[in-house]
Amino acid sequence: MKHTLSVLVLNKPGVLARISGLLSRRMFNIESITAGYSEEPNITRITIVVQGDDLVLEQVINQLSKLIDVIKIKELPMEETIARELALIKVRALPEKRADIVNIVNIFRANIVDVNRETMVIELTGDEDKINALCEVLTDHGIVEIVRTGKVALNRGPRPAKEL
């Protein structure tokens, strides 16, 4: 089972290494890990998607909580969470195929952010399934490369994760 964790950490050098090192040496299965600035200048917010049963989840939370630079860690339950991922997909797009691809892009409400004689770059934001679906459709046209951010997530309702 997949769990989404929101982790608030002090923005100190090496903090990502501390977290990823701990997750790997404790043999936890990590699906994705994303980090970026938060609403407070000295705090980084990390979203981790971890694979495992409830016992594994409990250990991940407890072990991460032991890190001195980790301020708060919270599981975000799927039904109360908005989760998004961003993907950039470079796809082969010779002139005669462009119209087809533009159609697909419109259906997915994605954006074309770069075009040249041979390829296009498509930007899509959405949940994991939506991105997987677009990739699937574009496979026939020939995907040159993909970059995905991994999941970022925010709980619904008025309260921030640090107060949950």
Place this chain on the structure above:
Amino acid sequence: MELTGAQILIKVLEDLGVDTVFGYPGGAVLPIYDALYDSKITHYLTRHEQGAAHAADGYARASGKVGVCFATSGPGATNLVTGLATAYMDSVPVVAITGQVATSLLGRDSFQEADITGITMPITKHNYLVKDPGDLARTVVEAFYIARTGRPGPVLIDIPKDVSAARARYEFPEKVELPGYKPVLTPGEEEVNKAIALINSSERPLIFTGGGTVNAGAEQLLLAFAEKINAPVVASLMGLGGFPGEHPLFLGMLGMHGTKPANYAVSECDLLIAVGVRFDDRVTGDVNSFAPKAKIIHIDIDPAEINKNVRVEVPLVGDVKNSLELLIKGVKEKKPEKWLQYVFGLKEKYPLTYNQECGLKPQKVIETLYKITGGEAIIVTDVGQHQMWAAQFYKFNKPRRFISSGGLGTMGFGLPAGIGAQVARPEQQVIVVSGDGSIQMNSQELMTAAAYNIPVKVIILNNGYLGMVRQWQELFHQRRYSQTKLKNPDFVKLADAYGIRGMRIKKEENLEEKLLEAINYTGPVVVDVWVDREENVFPMVPPGGAIHKMIG
């Protein structure tokens, strides 16, 4: 007041009450050692940085204070690694200060550069690379706070040479602010009530005490608790001394080389009250058949220990002292007669024994040490058979009397840790029990003992083998003694070369007399005791087996 970074470091250590440091100088710590030159801190120069780390560890274990060690950058720092890992596994408060190359040289594979904060991340509670001398005082105060509070552990501070040379204002930081570090000290009321109800209704309660009881200084409370509910007590290796070894309720150590009464009691109890333990695999054996009839109450200050190795019924996350106080207040006095009769029967039926025939037995040496010291010595061990015999045959009635590398199992720990323990407790008899293999892993520290006249008594149980490995080869590898037979130096001459008194015992007849002579000698002594070469440690639970299925 404006000082150099190095002066700030020494000043803040003094202000924290540090009077003892173990260490080894080098290029990147030159400014620090220069500042130390004017300080009233006593510095013990070990002969290897690993010795400094273990000595700081032994100092901490014997005194309950934070142990401090210094090393230079690169190889100096990497030589601390085994010592830090040892302290980390056994939750010992140590602060290690390492020099580092100047910040302008960092990340360029400079001479004697090693990424020691990266290397020690998995084996320290926390670590720091200080880049601004203005941060130094606060960092050191934080490091001490982190090392000794909550679940104790080692903290490393890496200080680049330009940072220790640069100047900054010094002010002792009175307050520590760590938003991500707030140890839970008192368990929740609901959980405490659940635990009390379980204890009151249990018919076969058993207390399992570990290093956490010793760390918390909760031995008196544990005794009061055990006597109030008349529950028998078993201990982990780290827990020895947390409950009086000669108390009628004490059944001994449990686990791989635990006593039969302890292991049988664990397998039969209906309630296991685990106090400051982490259910190490050497304790549980096969986890699925560990305490099969019992519900488990687990008291620990580290929430991550709950349900890590063993599923528990009631977790009490908090300081052992606070938790025991709440339990003692809440539980009813009880005396589970039938259960006590059963465990006392086990004690009578299965005392720890050994074959007294054929030669000088290592167990006899430990028994004799116990007898002639009246059980009052601090016993520091290395790792292997001698360690288990010391744990089995010396009875520890007080905490901080048994000092041993339990979690990491570090050969070479004993002598330097013994030196640290003796420095911490000069009034106390300190005896290092070692093996002929282990002692050679840090025998250079004999020079440290000699140089400062630190009167540790080193008893080598010499069987000419890496005895524990040989035992496993005998039992599980068809006696194929691969690389376990040792060619040894003449330990008496070795001691002599260091200017230390050396003695040899080959026969049981003069064992007691010679050991007495050794422990009554004023300076350090090495005693080379030639023991029966193929004696094994029993009982033994084969690795991965259920703990009630012992051999021997």
